[in-house]
Structures are given as structure tokens and as C-alpha cells.
Amino acid sequence: xxxxxxxxxxxxxxxLIAGPFAAKMLGEFGAEVIKIEPPGQGDPLRxxxxxxxxxxxxxxxxxxxxxxxxxxxxxxEIQAVVRRLAAECDVVVENFKPGTLESWGLGWDDLRxxxxxxxxxxxxxxxxxGPYRDRPGFGVVAEAMGGLRHLSGEPGRTPVRVGxxxxxxxxxxxxxxxxxxxxxxxxxxxxxxxxxxxLYESVFNMMESLLPEYAxxxxxxxxxxxxxxxxxPSNAYACRDGYVLIAGNGDSIFRRLMQAIGRTDLxxxxxxxxNAGRVARVADIDGAIGxxxxxxxxxxxxxxxxxxxxxxxxxxxxxxxxxxxxxxxRDMILDQPLPDGTPCQVPGIVxxxxxxxxxxxxxxxVLGEHTDAxxxxxxxxxxxxxxxxxxxxx
Numbered sequence: 001x002x003x004x005x006x007x008x009x010x011x012x013x014x015x016l017i018a019g020p021f022a023a024k025m026l027g028e029f030g031a032e033v034i035k036i037e038p039p040g041q042g043d044p045l046r047x048x049x050x051x052x053x054x055x056x057x058x059x060x061x062x063x064x065x066x067x068x069x070x071x072x073x074x075x076x077e078i079q080a081v082v083r084r085l086a087a088e089c090d091v092v093v094e095n096f097k098p099g100t101l102e103s104w105g106l107g108w109d110d111l112r113x114x115x116x117x118x119x120x121x122x123x124x125x126x127x128x129x130g131p132y133r134d135r136p137g138f139g140v141v142a143e144a145m146g147g148l149r150h151l152s153g154e155p156g157r158t159p160v161r162v163g164x165x166x167x168x169x170x171x172x173x174x175x176x177x178x179x180x181x182x183x184x185x186x187x188x189x190x191x192x193x194x195x196x197x198x199l200y201e202s203v204f205n206m207m208e209s210l211l212p213e214y215a216x217x218x219x220x221x222x223x224x225x226x227x228x229x230x231x232x233p234s235n236a237y238a239c240r241d242g243y244v245l246i247a248g249n250g251d252s253i254f255r256r257l258m259q260a261i262g263r264t265d266l267x268x269x270x271x272x273x274x275n276a277g278r279v280a281r282v283a284d285i286d287g288a289i290g291x292x293x294x295x296x297x298x299x300x301x302x303x304x305x306x307x308x309x310x311x312x313x314x315x316x317x318x319x320x321x322x323x324x325x326x327x328x329x330r331d332m333i334l335d336q337p338l339p340d341g342t343p344c345q346v347p348g349i350v351x352x353x354x355x356x357x358x359x360x361x362x363x364x365x366v367l368g369e370h371t372d373a374x375x376x377x378x379x380x381x382x383x384x385x386x387x388x389x390x391x392x393x394x
Contacts, residue, residue, distance in 0.1 A: 001198075001356065001357075002030070003029050003030025003356050003357075003358065004029045004030055004353070004354060005026055005029045005030035005031040006030040006031075007030075007093070008026070008030070008031040008032070008090045008091065008183070009031065009032045009034070009088065009089045009090050010023055010026050010027070010031045010032065010033045010034065010089065010090065010091040010092075010093060011034050011035055011036070011082075011086055011089040011091070011092045011093070012034065012035040012036065012066065012092075012093045012094075013036050013073070013082075013087055013092065013093065013094040013096070013101070013106075014045065014093055014094050014095035014096070014123070015037075015043045015044060015045065015095070016044060016045050016048075016095075016168070017045070017062075017139065017165050017168035017169065017172070018095045018123040018139070018168040018169075018171045018172050018175070018197075018199065019093045019094055019095030019121070019123050019172070019175075020035070020043065020062050020063065020093075020095075020172075021062065021168065021169055021337045022112045022121060022123070022171075022172040022173075022175040022179070022286070023035065023066065023093045023094055023174035024061075024062055024063065024064065024065070024066070024172075024178050025172070025173075025176050026091065026093075026176065026179065027064070027065030027066055027273060027361075028064075028065055028349050028358035028359065028360070029353075029356075029358040030358070031090075031334060031374070032067075033065060033067065034065040034066075034067045034069055034085070034089075034370070034374060035063065035066045035068050035069065035365075036069050036070075036071050036073065036082070037068055037070050037071075037367060037368070038070065038071075038072060038073075039070040039071070039072055039147050039158055039368070039392055039393070039394055040392070041299055041367075042068070042070070042367040042368075043059075043063075044064055045058060045059060046059050046367070050097060052338055053338070054341060055340075055366075056100065057338070057344060057348050059364050060188070060273065060336060060338065060344060060346055060363065060364045061346050061347060061364075062086060062364070063364035063365065064336070064346070064360050064362065064363060064364050065361050065362055066159070066362075066364065066365060066372035067365060067369070067373075067374065068365035068366065068367055068369045068370055068371070069370055069371045069374045069375075069394075070367060070368035070371050070394050071366065071371075071393070071394055072392065072393045072394070073104050073106065073110075074104065075393050076105075077388070077393065078388075078393055078394070079105050079106055081375070081378065081380065082106055083105070083106065083110065083111065083114050084114075084162060084329070084378055085374070086106075086111045086114060086115055087091070087114040087115045087280055088115075088119060090117070090118070090119060090183070090384075091118070091119045091120070091121065091183070092118060092119075092120045092121070092122070093120075093123075093175070093179075094120070094122055094123070095122070095123040095124065096124075096194060097124065097125075097134070097136060097137075098122075098124050098127075098128050098133050098134060099134065108120055108122070108187070108194050111175065112192065112194075115192070116191055116192065117186055117190070117192045118192040119179055119182040119183055119186060119192045119193060119194075119195065120192070120193075120194045120195065121175045121179050121195045122174055122195065122196055122197065123135060123171050123172070123196065123197045123198075123199070124197075124199070125137010125141065125198065125199050125200065126199075126200060127196055127197075127198035127201065128196045129196075130196075137198075137199055138167075138199075139165045139166070139167030139168035139169075139171070139199055140161065140165075140167065141199075141200075142167040142171075142198075142199030142200040142202070142203050143161075143162070143166065143167040143203050144159075145200040145203075145204075146167065146199075146200045146201070146203025146204040146206075146207065147203065147204060147207045148162070148166070148167070148203050148206070148207070149161075150223065151221060151222075151223050151224075152223060153223050153225070154223065154225045155222060155223050155224065155225065156375060157223075159223065165281060166203075167199050167200075167202065167203050168199065168208060170202040170203055170205075171197050171198075171199045171202040173202075174197050174201075174205070175197045176196060178195035179195055180187075182195055188237060189201060193274050215288075216319060226245075227282075227286075228247075228249065229254055229371045230279055231275060231279070232249055232278040232279045232282040232285060233246065233247075233248045233249060233254070233257070233278065233282065233285045233286055233289060234237060234246070234247045234248070234249045235286055235289075236315070237289055237293040237294075237301075237327070238290065238293060238294055239293050239294065239296055239297055239298045239300075239301050240294070240295070240296060240297050241297050241298055242298050242314065242315070243298075243314070243315050244293060244298050244301050244302060244305075244313065244314055244315075245312060245313055245314075245315065246289060246293075246301075246305065246310065246312045247311040247312070248289070248310055248311075249275065249278070251273060251274060251275070253309075253310060253311070254267065254272070254278065255267040255268075255309045256289065256309060256310060257289070257310050257341055258288075259308070260304055260305060260307075260308040261288065261289060261292040261304075262292070263288050263292075264287060266284075266285065272285070275353070278374045283357070296336075298314050301316065320346065321333075326386075330348070330349040330352075331348045331349070332347060332350075333345050333346075333347070333348065334346050334347070334348050334360065336360060336363065337363075338363075339363065339366065346360075368394070372385065
């Protein structure tokens with residue numbers, strides 16, 4: 001079965017998370033992804049978090065469907081090879097600090113000169129322009145500048161990290177959207193373009209009504225813990241054996257929720273019929289739900305709420321996710337052995353396409369696994385490759 005991006009060739013010159021995550025998604029939907037890594041250690045992600053036989057198991061997720069080519073981009077001879085490679089690619093993905101590729105003769109102007117149809121995704125902390133352009137930027141800093149970190153955590157306490165590299169991942173998703181839009185425009189107009197994604201802007205794009213609320217009312221939203229500020233009721237409630245998230249903030253849902261917990265007095269109260277009234281009395285509502293939940297187990301709470309068609313759920317850790325049959329039914333937990341045959345599981349593919357779904361065509365590569373094959377295709381002589389290998393260029 002053909003995939004949506006069959007025939008698209010992607011050159012990835014990024015490392016760690018944002019750029020490689022974007023290239024990963026393109027590869028899952030059929031693009032050929034050639035990943036350039038520095039000789040020796042490769043992408044630092046190979047050594048992040050838990051390692052198996054010296055390689056991060058995270059690598060198996062981030063680099064599936066990719067080819068690994070080791071090239072020292074600082075060397076002029078190698079830079080010439082990369083320009084030749086870019087000439088036969090549709091997309092280049094990079095997430096170096098702005099100006100780095102330009103210093104190597106591999107910037108946007110350099111690459112589009114050899115391939116006017118090229119689409120180049122550039123992910124950086126602050127974008128390719130502006131007064132902060134040259135500052136080093138990581139996802140955690142972008143989460144702070146974009147407004148997310150201010151909202152995370154309990155009121156009056158130190159802002160907390162979401163728990164994953166959400167700033168990088170959001171930027172990758174914006175980058176994929178940009179690449180697909182640029183490819184669509186190229187199909188129409190015949191020329192490529194640069195896609196400029198800033199980490200902080202990708203976070204800021206998720207900030208919902210923060211800016212207009214400030215502009216119109218001078219309102220600076222504050223952290224609200226597990227509640228959903230300005231929308232009620234929606235919170236985490238303690239049961240006898242843990243927490244359950246309950247979202248009863250729709251008007252009809254609220255009435256059903258109050259009936260389910262035996263508080264029809266609140267459900268029938270005309271002052272609580274709409275969100276504005278419920279927000280004004282959110283403490284009373286949360287108290288009623290909390291008292292009801294505290295007398296029951298999670299299973300008892302969820303059985304009652306599911307029967308009443310109330311959005312609710314327990315808070316999963318990864319063990320809960322791995323055991324949940326719905327994840328399996330949706331192909332969101334896939335078996336993918338490590339290179340030595342060790343059993344491993346990885347997340348499935350999203351989004352789900354009915355006619356041309358994505359998939360895993362190949363495991364994550366070992367370092368430099370495809371160097372010779374790619375250089376041979378470019379016509380680089382074996383003798384030259386041997387010299388480069390001795391010099392540590394590849």
C-alpha cells in the first residue's frame with residue numbers, strides 16, 4: 001500500500017528532539033529519511049536516559065524509518081557532498097542554532113541555489129530573525145517564554161515541568177504542518193520555501209485565550225493546579241484509592257453529573273445552568289463532587305460516571321498505558337525488537353489515515369549504517385571514502 005509521502009526524500013541534519021521528531025513523522029508516512037550524524041558518537045539522543053547495549057531505547061522511537069549517514073559537516077569536502085545530497089532531496093530538516101549552517105555553506109540560500117524546489121524546515125529557539133535570534137534556545141526555556149511554564153503547577157508554588165519535552169515536540173508538529181503546506185505550494189507553484197519554526201512560538205500558539213484576555217481585561221491568568229480555570233467543573237478528585245479526573249463542564253453534562261452524585265439540588269439550580277454561574281460557585285461544586293468521590297474507589301466512581309455518560313478517567317502511568325486494551329486495539333503499542341532481538345514496545349503511529357496509513361518500515365539504524373550506500377549512490381569513489389574514514393570525516 002502506497003503511503004502519502006512515498007517518493008519524498010528528506011535530509012535530516014538535526015539532533016536530539018525537535019528536528020528529528022519532525023523527520024520521524026515524515027518517515028512514518030512514507031518519506032525516505034537520510035539522517036546525518038557526526039562520526040563517532042552520533043546524535044546525543046543515542047545516549048539519553050535508559051540505555052540497552054550502549055544505546056538509548058528512546059532512539060528506537062525517534063529514529064525508526066531513518067537511514068544513518070555519518071558526515072563531519074565542518075569539513076569543506078563533506079559540505080560539498082551535502083549540497084549534492086540536498087540537490088536530490090525534497091526536504092531538509094535542521095535544528096542548529098541560526099547561522100551554524102550558513103557558516104558551513106549549507107544555509108538556506110546555499111541549498112536553494114542547488115535545488116530551487118527544496119523545502120527547508122528550520123527549528124530554533126527564537127526563529128531565524130528578531131533580536132533573540134542568536135540566543136541558544138532549548139525547549140524548557142521556550143516553554144517558559146511561551147507562557148506554559150507560568151501556568152503549570154499549584155498556585156503559589158514553583159512552576160513545574162510538564163514531564164516531557166513538550167516545547168520540542170510541539171515545534172516538531174508545527175514543523176511537519178509547515179513542511180506539508182510548503183510541499184503543497186511547491187506542487188502548485190513549482191518552487192520550494194523555508195519553514196521557520198521557533199520553539200517559543202510553538203508553545204505560545206497553544207496558549208488559547210491568554211493574550212486577548214490580557215489585552216481586553218488586563219487579566220493575567222495564574223496557575224490553577226489540576227483545575228481548568230474559568231470552566232467548571234473540571235478537576236482531579238481524590239477517591240479512596242487515587243485520583244479521578246472529571247470533566248462535567250458542559251451544561252447538560254453538569255446536570256447529569258449532579259444527578260449521578262445525588263446532588264440534583266445543584267443540577268436543577270438555574271444559577272448553575274451555564275458556565276459563568278458555575279465558575280462563580282466552583283468551590284461549592286468541587287466540594288460536592290469531592291465529598292462524593294472520597295467515599296468511593298476509582299472503579300466505583302468510573303462505573304457510575306461512565307453509565308451517566310460523564311467524561312472521566314483515572315490518571316495513567318506508563319504501566320497503566322501498557323496494560324490498557326484500548327491502546328492495543330488502536331495499534332498504539334507496537335512490538336519492535338531491539339537490534340539484538342531483545343523484545344521492546346514503541347508507540348504506534350498517529351494520526352490514523354484510513355486509506356494510506358503510516359507505519360514502521362525499518363528499525364532505528366546503528367550509527368553510520370547507511371553511509372557507504374548513500375555515498376555510493378552519489379558516486380563518491382571508494383578510495384575517497386577510505387581516505388575520509390581515516391581522517392574521521394565519515
